[in-house]
Amino acid sequence: MNSSVAIRIIWIFAAFLSIDANVDPIEGRYSFSLTTFHPSGKLPQLSHAIKASTLGPPIIAVRNQHGISLASLQSLPSPLIRDDGTSRFVSITNSIIVGHTGVNADGRVVTEAAQRLAVEHAYTFQEEIPMNILLEELALLFQEYTMKAGVRPFGCCLIVAGVNDGLFQIDPAGTVTKVDRDEKGIGFAGKGDASVILERIQEKLEDLNGESKSLTDLDNLLVETLQEQVAGGERIGSSSQSIICASLSSKRKESLRGHRIRRVPVGTKKESMMDEE
Numbered sequence: 001m002n003s004s005v006a007i008r009i010i011w012i013f014a015a016f017l018s019i020d021a022n023v024d025p026i027e028g029r030y031s032f033s034l035t036t037f038h039p040s041g042k043l044p045q046l047s048h049a050i051k052a053s054t055l056g057p058p059i060i061a062v063r064n065q066h067g068i069s070l071a072s073l074q075s076l077p078s079p080l081i082r083d084d085g086t087s088r089f090v091s092i093t094n095s096i097i098v099g100h101t102g103v104n105a106d107g108r109v110v111t112e113a114a115q116r117l118a119v120e121h122a123y124t125f126q127e128e129i130p131m132n133i134l135l136e137e138l139a140l141l142f143q144e145y146t147m148k149a150g151v152r153p154f155g156c157c158l159i160v161a162g163v164n165d166g167l168f169q170i171d172p173a174g175t176v177t178k179v180d181r182d183e184k185g186i187g188f189a190g191k192g193d194a195s196v197i198l199e200r201i202q203e204k205l206e207d208l209n210g211e212s213k214s215l216t217d218l219d220n221l222l223v224e225t226l227q228e229q230v231a232g233g234e235r236i237g238s239s240s241q242s243i244i245c246a247s248l249s250s251k252r253k254e255s256l257r258g259h260r261i262r263r264v265p266v267g268t269k270k271e272s273m274m275d276e277e
Contacts, residue, residue, distance in 0.1 A: 046146050049172040052155035056101035058190035061159050061167050062218050063180050067249040068161045069215050070099050071222035074242050089246040092118045093128040095163040101190035102156035131165035135176050143174030157189045163250045215247040
């Protein structure tokens with residue numbers, strides 16, 4: 001036997017021995033391709049995308065009769081950096097806000113697509129895009145990337161908030177879920193124990209003794225909740241974190257761009273909020 005052939009055989013044998021024994025060889029046959037179903041009926045790549053969407057900064061949204069308030073953590077690599085160029089909350093129309101979490105790059109692509117849909121609809125029909133049409137088009141976009149060859153699913157999750165329509169969540173599979181009822185509701189997406197966070201917010205709302213909660217009260221409530229999560233160890237892996245709040249009033253349908261966005265350094269008091277136009 002030729003020495004070079006023998007060396008190749010030894011190299012191949014060593015490569016097989018180096019494979020992790022914990023990895024199921026059958027599992028690998030179905031996880032490499034997006035459009036290949038596992039014998040269990042699942043799409044492994046889609047499961048991975050859903051997992052990725054739960055690893056991003058937490059987003060909390062609360063709705064009441066006054067409007068909608070949203071808050072999220074922003075993680076930066078250094079205290080000297082004020083912004084990472086990714087808008088966590090994006091205005092789609094004067095009455096609809098979209099927040100994204102998970103893979104930032106995927107979130108930017110999807111929110112830009114949502115803005116393009118809104119502009120095209122307004123140009124064609126001379127009206128704001130209805131919530132049901134926006135949700136349908138975004139769901140189709142997500143679903144298309146679960147079966148289209150040469151691409152991968154979006155690794156992000158959206159919270160779509162409408163003053164008149166409520167709170168909705170869209171996952172990487174394109175599933176749309178309404179997360180509120182009547183004029184009250186709480187939405188959550190991203191990293192963290194959803195049940196614990198939602199329960200904590202509900203307790204804070206009940207502690208207000210049924211008083212009418214303004215949007216400022218809701219902002220403060222969300223800031224306190226996220227600060228508690230950070231203090232409890234829910235860090236996203238950066239040396240500098242702040243909390244971004246955005247709100248939309250049901251009385252004045254002003255766009256997010258014209259509304260105040262509050263940026264709160266983690267660990268500070270509510271009075272030290274910095275307002276941005």
